[in-house]
Amino acid sequence: MAEATARKLAAARARLVLERPFIGALVLHLDLVAAPRLRTIGTDARAIYYNPGFVAGLSFEATQFVLAHEALHCALGHFHRGRHRVRARWDRACDYAVNQLLVDDGMSAPAGVLLDAAYRGLAAEEIYPLVADEAPGAPLDEHLFGAAPMGFAAALRATRGATPEAAQLDEAFLESHRDGLDEIGTRAALADALARAWQDRLAAAALEAAQANRLGPAFRHAVDRLVEPRLPWRALLARFLTTAASDDYSFQRPGRRGGEALLPGLRSRSVELVLALDTSGSVTYEDFRAFVAEIDALKGQVHARVTLLACDAALAPGGPWVFEPWEPIEVPADLAGGGGTRFTPVFEWIAARGARPDALAYFTDAQGEFPAEGPGYPVLWLVKGNAPVPWGERVQLN
Numbered sequence: 001m002a003e004a005t006a007r008k009l010a011a012a013r014a015r016l017v018l019e020r021p022f023i024g025a026l027v028l029h030l031d032l033v034a035a036p037r038l039r040t041i042g043t044d045a046r047a048i049y050y051n052p053g054f055v056a057g058l059s060f061e062a063t064q065f066v067l068a069h070e071a072l073h074c075a076l077g078h079f080h081r082g083r084h085r086v087r088a089r090w091d092r093a094c095d096y097a098v099n100q101l102l103v104d105d106g107m108s109a110p111a112g113v114l115l116d117a118a119y120r121g122l123a124a125e126e127i128y129p130l131v132a133d134e135a136p137g138a139p140l141d142e143h144l145f146g147a148a149p150m151g152f153a154a155a156l157r158a159t160r161g162a163t164p165e166a167a168q169l170d171e172a173f174l175e176s177h178r179d180g181l182d183e184i185g186t187r188a189a190l191a192d193a194l195a196r197a198w199q200d201r202l203a204a205a206a207l208e209a210a211q212a213n214r215l216g217p218a219f220r221h222a223v224d225r226l227v228e229p230r231l232p233w234r235a236l237l238a239r240f241l242t243t244a245a246s247d248d249y250s251f252q253r254p255g256r257r258g259g260e261a262l263l264p265g266l267r268s269r270s271v272e273l274v275l276a277l278d279t280s281g282s283v284t285y286e287d288f289r290a291f292v293a294e295i296d297a298l299k300g301q302v303h304a305r306v307t308l309l310a311c312d313a314a315l316a317p318g319g320p321w322v323f324e325p326w327e328p329i330e331v332p333a334d335l336a337g338g339g340g341t342r343f344t345p346v347f348e349w350i351a352a353r354g355a356r357p358d359a360l361a362y363f364t365d366a367q368g369e370f371p372a373e374g375p376g377y378p379v380l381w382l383v384k385g386n387a388p389v390p391w392g393e394r395v396q397l398n
Contacts, residue, residue, distance in 0.1 A: 002034060005052040012063040020105070022209035022219060026071035029201055042142030043070040045079040045194055049144065062110040065102060069141060072098045075202040076222070078124060078143070080195035085128060088138075093127040095139040104218035113140050121221065240359065240380045240393065271304040272357040274350060277331070278364035280312040280341040287384060287397075288331045291363045296329045307357070313342045315349060341368025347375055366394075 009032050017024030027048075035049035042049050048070045055063060073079065078094040095114040103109055104120065114137050119127045206223040209215035215223070275295060277288050295306065306323045310316035310332070323329045343362065350357065361380045366387035379392035388394070 001056055002052050005050070005055040006032070006034070008060070008063060009050070009055060009067065012060060012067055015060075016064055016068060020068070020107075021212065021214050022205050022216075023068045023071060023105075025205035025208065026075045026201060027067050029198075030071060030074065038142060040141055041066050041070065042144045043073060043079075044144040045074045045198065049142075058110065061108040065107050065109055066141065068102055068107060069095075069098055072101065073141075073143070074198050075205070076124070077195050077198060080191055081124065086133065089131050089133055090124070090128060091139050091143050092131050092137065093124045094143070095141075096127050096131070097122065097124045101218050101222060105216045110140065112137075114138075123222075240361070240378070240395075271359070272307070272355070273304045274307045274309065274346070274357045274360040275329075276343075276346045276360065276362040276364075277308070277310045278312070278341060278343075278362070278368070279310045279316060280365075280368065285331070285333075288363065291382065291397075292329050292331050295361070309346055309349065311342070311345050313345075315345050320349075341365075343368055344371050347371050350375070363397075 013024070013027050013032070016027055030043065031047040033047045033049045034052055036051060036053075038049050038051045038054075040051055040054045048067065055066075058066065073094060076094075076098070078098075082090045082094075092114055096116055096119045099109055099113050099115045100117070100120050103115060109115060119130070202223060206215055206219070210220070273295075275292070277291075292308075298304075303325045305325060306329055308321040308323065308329065308331075309319050318332060318334075321330075321332065341364070343364070346360070346362070350360070356377055359378045359380065360375075361382060363382045363384075365385045366381060366383045366389050367385070370390050374391035381389045381392050381394045382397055383389065383394055384397045
């Protein structure tokens with residue numbers, strides 16, 4: 001039976017890689033380890049441990065589901081996000097979140113899993129206060145990552161039979177990485193590093209699946225909420241402006257002293273940057289100041305001339321405000337707003353002047369009326385909140 005279940009798990013994993021590359025890529029990061037002392041199946045974010053008898057009783061579709069279930073627990077950082085929460089309730093909240101994502105992606109859930117469509121689109125933290133401590137039902141799998149406070153070693157020992165050799169290896173690992181910290185602190189540091197590793201794996205798997213047009217909408221929403229807050233928006237803003245300002249090569253004919261040969265030469269010029277602020281009321285004046293201060297710190301480096309616009313349903317009076325590369329940007333203290341949100345007036349203002357800026361950076365909550373199509377120049381949306389944008393590059397403000 002052990003060999004048969006191992007082959008069954010390997011086949012289910014291979015099918016996930018082929019049919020659901022996003023999930024399959026995540027499962028490949030986890031070794032499959034037989035653990036007869038386990039009740040069903042579980043993970044410690046390093047491997048998937050399974051009871052061969054439990055797996056033998058599952059259909060092939062259910063086997064795929066439980067593998068995907070364990071991988072999503074890891075990718076969504078459930079082993080790291082529980083913190084102070086009540087263990088049993090947190091475990092159920094995590095299962096509700098994961099199972100709904102998998103069902104929405106078209107997978108068949110085994111009988112008895114925790115599933116409630118009322119929790120669709122919610123993260124485990126949002127589900128947690130909605131789940132009563134005495135609610136019926138329990139997770140199908142075993143969440144080994146919560147066996148002790150950030151104590152993966154204890155969970156590993158439990159699944160491996162608590163042999164003296166395993167205990168010595170775990171303690172030796174902790175000792176070699178302790179560096180003067182106490183054991184709980186060391187384990188917390190290891191857990192932090194493991195959580196960062198899984199976020200990177202999640203981002204990489206999502207990017208590859210999205211490029212192949214194989215990332216479903218349910219997962220796209222979950223990934224956006226979890227990956228984008230990690231991205232350093234200041235660094236992405238700097239990269240965006242630097243790309244817009246990149247020196248280009250010119251094949252213009254040189255003067256007579258340069259000879260007749262047409263050789264490429266670097267050409268530098270001032271960058272034309274349009275900066276738009278959404279004044280509809282959801283973004284505060286302090287948010288504006290922080291954003292503009294970052295632009296101000298960068299524009300001198302890329303030699304950018306900034307045109308500042310403010311807009312809710314219409315452009316704010318008094319604008320635009322123009323700042324040369326050597327002038328500090330100042331946000332007008334009397335910006336009016338608070339009405340509905342339309343982004344179209346900013347793009348219409350640019351088009352009416354026949355201008356084509358090198359880039360447009362729009363600071364907003366992204367809740368409003370967008371133009372039907374993007375313009376012919378780069379647009380960066382720096383978004384406060386979780387709303388999507390239909391085109392352009394989106395950066396999450398955190």
